[in-house]
Structures are given as C-alpha cells and as structure tokens.
Amino acid sequence: MPAPSQPCNGAGGMNQNKLHCPKHSRDKEEVDAQIKKMVSRVNLMRDLLFEIKAGTPLGKTVKMLLNLFLCEGEDGTSDLTSISYHKLANLIGISHTELQESLEHLQQQGIILYKPISK
Amino acid sequence: MQKIKCMKELALFATLDFTEREKIGVLAGKKVYRKNEMIFRDGDPAHTIYLIKYGRVRLFKVSEGGKEITLDILKEDDIFGENTFFEENARHTMNAQAMEDTFICSCNKEHFAILLQNPKTALKIIQLLGGKLNNYTEKVASIAFQDVKGRISAVLLRLAGEYGKPSPEGTIIDIDLTHQDIASLVNASRVMVTNVLGDLKQEGAITTRGHQFILLNREKLAGAIAAV
Numbered sequence: 262m263p264a265p266s267q268p269c270n271g272a273g274g275m276n277q278n279k280l281h282c283p284k285h286s287r288d289k290e291e292v293d294a295q296i297k298k299m300v301s302r303v304n305l306m307r308d309l310l311f312e313i314k315a316g317t318p319l320g321k322t323v324k325m326l327l328n329l330f331l332c333e334g335e336d337g338t339s340d341l342t343s344i345s346y347h348k349l350a351n352l353i354g355i356s357h358t359e360l361q362e363s364l365e366h367l368q369q370q371g372i373i374l375y376k377p378i379s380k
Numbered sequence: 381m382q383k384i385k386c387m388k389e390l391a392l393f394a395t396l397d398f399t400e401r402e403k404i405g406v407l408a409g410k411k412v413y414r415k416n417e418m419i420f421r422d423g424d425p426a427h428t429i430y431l432i433k434y435g436r437v438r439l440f441k442v443s444e445g446g447k448e449i450t451l452d453i454l455k456e457d458d459i460f461g462e463n464t465f466f467e468e469n470a471r472h473t474m475n476a477q478a479m480e481d482t483f484i485c486s487c488n489k490e491h492f493a494i495l496l497q498n499p500k501t502a503l504k505i506i507q508l509l510g511g512k513l514n515n516y517t518e519k520v521a522s523i524a525f526q527d528v529k530g531r532i533s534a535v536l537l538r539l540a541g542e543y544g545k546p547s548p549e550g551t552i553i554d555i556d557l558t559h560q561d562i563a564s565l566v567n568a569s570r571v572m573v574t575n576v577l578g579d580l581k582q583e584g585a586i587t588t589r590g591h592q593f594i595l596l597n598r599e600k601l602a603g604a605i606a607a608v
Contacts, residue, residue, distance in 0.1 A: 292502045297466050299509035304463045306516035307451055307474075313523050314451075314567040315443040327524040 305370055318359035319366060325353045326373065346377075409486045413478035426464035426472045429492045432456055435482025436555065440564075441474045450564035452515070453479065455542060459508060465489060523567055526605065529576045531566040533604040536586065540595050549587070549594050556591035580604075 312320035344352075350360040367373045410433070413419055419430065422441065430437075437454040451474060454460055464470030487495070496502045522534050536553065544551040559577065563570040580586045585600035586593055595601065 288499075289497065292499065292506075293496070295506055296496070296502065296509065299506060299513065300462060300465055303509055303512045303516065304473075306513060306520060307463070310451055310516055310520050310523070311441050311449055311474075313520060314449045315441075315445075315447070317443075323520075324524045327521070 305372075309372075318353075318355040319363045321353045321355055322360060322363035323367070323372075325349070326367075408491075411484055411486070413482045413484060415478060415480050417478045419476040419478060419484065420461070420472050421475050422472055424472045426461065426467075426470040427488050428461055428486050429459060429465065429489065430461045430476070431485045432458050432460075433483040433485055435484075436479040437482055437484075438477050438479050439474050440477070448564065449567070450561075453565070459505075461486075462505075462509070465492070528566065528568045528572050529579065530605045531568070532562060532573060532576050533580070533585075533601040535562060535565050536593060536595060537598065537601050537605070539593075540598075544595070547594065549596065551595040551598075552589070553593045553595070557593060558591060 309320070309323055313324050314320070346357050346360055350357045353360065355363075364373065364375055368375060413435070419437065420426070420428075432454055434456050437458075437460065438450055439452045439454065439460065440448045440450045443449055460476060461472070463474075464472065496505065518534075518538075522531050526534065539553045539555070539557070540551045543554045545554045546552075559573045560570050562577075563573045566573070568576075577586070577588075580601070581588070583597075583600055585597045585604070586595055588594065
C-alpha cells in the first residue's frame with residue numbers, strides 16, 4: 262500500500278499504485294462552496310421569516326423597507342433620502358436605536374446598503 | 381436491505397446506481413417519530429442530516445413572548461438539519477416536531493459529506509436548497525406585502541400544489557389542517573383565520589370536508605393574493 266504522503270498520480274514515487282483522489286477536485290470545491298452559499302442564504306431567509314413573524318424590531322424594519330421599496334419611482338428607484346431615522350423609526354413603531362441596529366444587521370448580511378446623509 | 385430500501389426510495393438518491401445506494405444504506409439510520417414527538421430542539425447539538433421518508437415535520441422557533449412561530453412544514457423527500465452542516469460544534473437554531481407518525485432516515489455530517497462526493501447527489505442537494513430558498517423568499521414577501529386573506533389564499537394554493545389531489549369537486553388538499561395550523565403558517569390569529577375562511581367559503585373559492593380543504597375556484601384565491 263502506498264504511503265498517504267505519496268502524490269496521487271505516483272509521480273516521483275516508486276510504487277505504481279495510485280491513491281484514490283476525487284476526480285475534478287477543483288469542481289468538488291466549487292460544488293461545496295455553492296452548497297455552503299445556498300445553505301447560508303436559506304438560513305438568512307428563514308431567520309428573516311422568523312423575525313417578521315415574531316414582530317421583532319428587525320422584522321418590522323424588514324417589512325417596512327420591503328413595502329417602501331415596493332413604491333417605485335418613475336425611474337424604478339425609491340428615493341428615501343428625505344426620511345430621517347426618527348421618522349422611519351416612528352413609521353415602523355420602534356426606537357431609533359432599534360432601527361439603527363436593524364439596519365446595521367441587514368447591511369452586515371448583505372441585504373441592504375445604506376449610509377446616513379448629513380444635511 | 382431495509383436501509384437501502386428506505387434510502388433508495390428517496391428522490392434525492394434516485395439518480396444513483398445500486399452500488400452507490402448500497403453505500404448509502406450502510407451509512408443511513410432510520411427511525412419512526414410518533415405524532416408530536418420532537419426530533420430535535422433549539423440548542424441541541426447538530427450533527428445529523430434528516431431525510432423524510434414519509435410523514436410531515438414542522439419546523440418552528442419560539443419567540444421571546446413564548447409564542448411558537450412555524451417556519452415550515454416539510455413532507456416526504458424533504459431534508460432538514462442541513463442549516464448547521466458547515467459549522468463546527470453546531471447547535472440547532474430551531475425545533476423540529478413530527479406532525480404525524482413520520483419515518484425519517486438520517487446520517488451524520490461526516491457520512492453526508494461522503495454522499496456529497498457524488499456529483500449527482502450534490503446537484504440534487506443544490507436543487508433542493510434552491511427550492512427552499514425560493515419557498516422562504518416567497519413566504520417573506522407574502523407576509524410583508526399581503527393582508528391576511530391574501531396570505532391564507534397563497535398558503536392554500538401552495539399546499540394544493542404540494543398535497544393536492546384532483547376530485548370532481550375541485551382540488552383536495554390531502555392533509556388535515558386545523559384553523560390553528562393555518563394561523564401559524566400565515567402569522568395571524570386563529571379567530572381571523574376562521575373569519576377569512578368563512579368569507580372564502582361564502583365566495584365559493586373553497587369548501588371543507590372535515591379538516592381537509594377543497595379548492596373550488598383557484599382564480600378567486602389568486603385574485604385575493606393580487607389584491608394588495
């Protein structure tokens with residue numbers, strides 16, 4: 262039996278036996294990466310579903326943002342620059358701090374991109 | 381052979397040849413969970429992937445207020461427990477409970493990783509996960525955008541798609557559903573669900589036979605979904 266440290270195709274080794282190597286190891290890595298990505302996205306959506314159903318500040322924020330973005334402007338974008346943190350928090354029914362934490366969480370998860378505008 | 385018979389009948393492994401399924405048979409465990417029996421709880425160590433041979437499983441989490449929030453109802457050929465697959469020392473982040481007597485095949489993470497080495501199985505898993513992602517995205521959108529009537533209509537149409545059987549009357553949703561089950565799925569009160577179902581019956585969109593629903597007019601249900 263060849264030692265485990267021998268290269269897979271026997272190159273440089275005296276033993277003609279080949280170690281079993283997975284075919285297309287790069288493809289296998291890509292498939293694993295794809296599965297990992299899908300699992301991560303499924304977890305994210307399931308967690309958001311829980312937050313919305315449970316009525317948490319994060320869930321309320323997501324629900325409000327979805328409805329706000331549903332109202333598209335003429336060019337297909339929504340202009341939310343006129344909405345202050347305070348106004349948005351009131352609209353949602355949560356505190357300013359809860360709103361900020363929710364928005365930061367959504368940004369960390371890659372769901373939204375936002376930045377405060379100083380006037 | 382019993383293990384092979386159990387696993388080979390799962391759609392997930394339908395594309396594998398006999399030798400490959402024999403390997404799976406060696407790796408798989410199986411168990412029948414009785415109605416309402418917990419399969420795992422939030423916080424339990426997560427080292428097993430589960431596959432439903434027959435029956436139904438409810439995934440739920442408990443809110444801070446102590447309310448059980450149903451996230452999904454899984455059926456034959458569904459997998460679950462995969463959400464912590466890539467984490468070391470992972471723990472479950474939700475609860476899984478059998479809704480009826482349910483036969484489940486299982487294998488631990490290490491063995492499942494061996495199964496994933498087969499590209500056909502891996503592709504099947506990706507397809508299953510894609511389906512789950514679409515399902516959860518649709519649920520988020522449904523709850524965010526639709527009123528209770530729209531959400532109930534959407535759930536009934538979805539369940540008809542998964543469990544529906546044609547009949548002279550219409551499509552029978554071939555599972556027992558209480559008003560509370562529907563309330564948990566759409567995130568509404570049981571009283572509200574009862575009222576809406578009464579409206580849908582009066583409109584001729586649905587009727588009931590015991591705890592089973594029969595869709596009489598899909599267009600009316602679709603209309604309730606579209607009316608945001």
